[in-house]
Amino acid sequence: MRIVVTDPIISRFADLLRENTLGNDWEFVAGRPAKEQSAAIARAEVLVCARLSSADAAASPAGLVHITGSGADRVAVADLRQGTVVLRTAHHERSIAEHILMVVLAHQRRLLDVSSEMRSGMWRSVATELETPLHRTLDELTIGFVGLGGIGTETVRMCTGLGMTAVAVRRNPEAGSALDAGLEWVNPMEDLPELLKASDVVVLCLPLTDETRGLMGSRQFTQMRGDALLVNVSRGAIVDEDALYAALRDRTIGGAALDVWWDAPEGIDAPESVSRFADLPNVLATPHHSGHARQTFMRRAMEIAQNINAFGQGRAPGNSLQRGAILH
Structure with a gap:
């Protein structure tokens, strides 16, 4: 699968992601110009992101969009194509x-x-x-x-x-x-x-x-x-x-x-x-860093990898937004 990552933080754990999802084509585009990121999003089968605009969501063909945190308010979930699996992760x-x-x-x-x-x-x-x-x-x-x-x-x-x-x-x-x-x-x-x-x-x-x-x-x-x-x-x-x-x-x-x-x-x-x-x-x-422990992101990367593997194998991954609202 072609996996595109736009989140710069989780990109720091690129080696961990690759090592635990063998056989995939990874593209890390954080830091690139917005047009290049949009082009990458438009060819991704799996998208890993923290933010996603309405325009990019509407153009995305991804079957799986994995949000790199627990909140979905910065991702235009409603503009994704019908049937897209949307996942979250926490560990913070x-x-x-x-x-x-x-x-x-x-x-x-x-x-x-x-x-x-x-x-x-x-x-x-x-x-x-x-x-x-x-x-x-x-x-x-x-x-x-x-x-x-x-x-x-x-x-x-x-x-x-x-x-x-x-x-x-x-x-x-x-x-x-x-x-x-x-x-x-x-x-x-x-x-x-x-x-x-x-x-x-x-x-x-x-x-x-x-x-x-x-x-x-x-x-x-x-x-x-x-x-x-x-x-x-x-x-x-x-x-x-x-x-x-x-x-x-x-x-x-x-x-x-x-x-x-x-x-x-x-x-x-x-x-x-x-x-x-x-x-x-x-x-x-403080600069929105209360959850920024190394443990947080290592565990997020591992869960993202496990969910990508499950998706690729046709198994049900965890933490799907389609299975219920966020409780509070």
């Missing part, structure tokens, strides 16, 4: 869960402020200045999950193992067992206000859909605790950008850890929204 759950735990601890311990003070020569602690805030330990905190897929479930396991109380709202509260997952309760999305009021940390880990776009706005921020941390590892557009900026500027909430943004970078130049938020002292800003 552990890495993102560790990121969430890291930012929770950094926020509680005021890591950025303390490091800045130390670099300036200031030794400020409760022993030298009595007004210095005291931090809380993890077993005093309630973490609330908006969405409870693989990322949320892995983070619940990790955080409750360290003594945190976990609650969640999700589209289908009956999916899975709250008791098995270590959650105190799981409610439908309509109970989001209850979760916001109960949580010291609010984690957004749900896909971007028409229902979730703008889910967190001014009203929701006033429902959060005044010292609460908002963590977004899903998509920027789930949050109203201006409303979040105002909530952080006015200290309506305690802080935000943003790993996803409203605009895409131009090369290594961050979008304008990054500098806007990064100037605020209560923001932890």
